[in-house]
Amino acid sequence: MSVRTAIVRRAIDVAALLAEVENTANGATLVFLGQVREVNDGRAVTGIEYSAYGEMAERELAAIASECAAKFGIANLAVEHRLGALELGDASIAIVVAHTHRGQAYEASRFVIEEVKRRLPIFKREGYVDGTSEWVNASGIAQQSAAPEHRT
């Protein structure tokens, strides 16, 4: 079994993650990349600066991976989330999952990204072509009232 997560400050090496989950027991391997796109909410984007509550983000990402492994019977999973200044096209997150069958692999990959968006304490500041930048309020939890159900 190989389940590993990391918050990194360097480019994500997808080939390395693929090698990490390689196992001849598996019949399906999926790679999900979250990338910086050139337009958000109608505004032309130049890049995104990611920051985090580092210690908690590491812990929460590890918890998400553990939950995923238990829920879908995943034995091979590698997830990295990148922080720092990212340019257009750069991968901010990579989720590489391998399973005996494709169904669980797809579900597991989806589970990880949705949980990341919901509860990982990572923040992003988007830069725009007009020289301005703004903190992005994404779709994750934002209020205390929602917090207890997200405890693990």
Place this chain on the structure above:
Amino acid sequence: MTVTALLFASYAEALGSERVNLALSEPATVRDIVEQLRALPGGSALPVSPLVAVNLTYASADQRVESGDEVAIIPPVAGG
């Protein structure tokens, strides 16, 4: 007792600091900490019920806070 609140991203910018030491009378809750922060210059940028973590775990407004706890006020998360 004294509790240090950690601030991030837009909240840290609004209050001009990533750490704020607060003097609290016991017993104190997460809600008390948020109220004190909101009374500081720039504190109105915080919602009445922001996301809060105590010792690295998401906490409700009613959760008790002890001296030495790490209390983090977390802006809307935007990972992925």
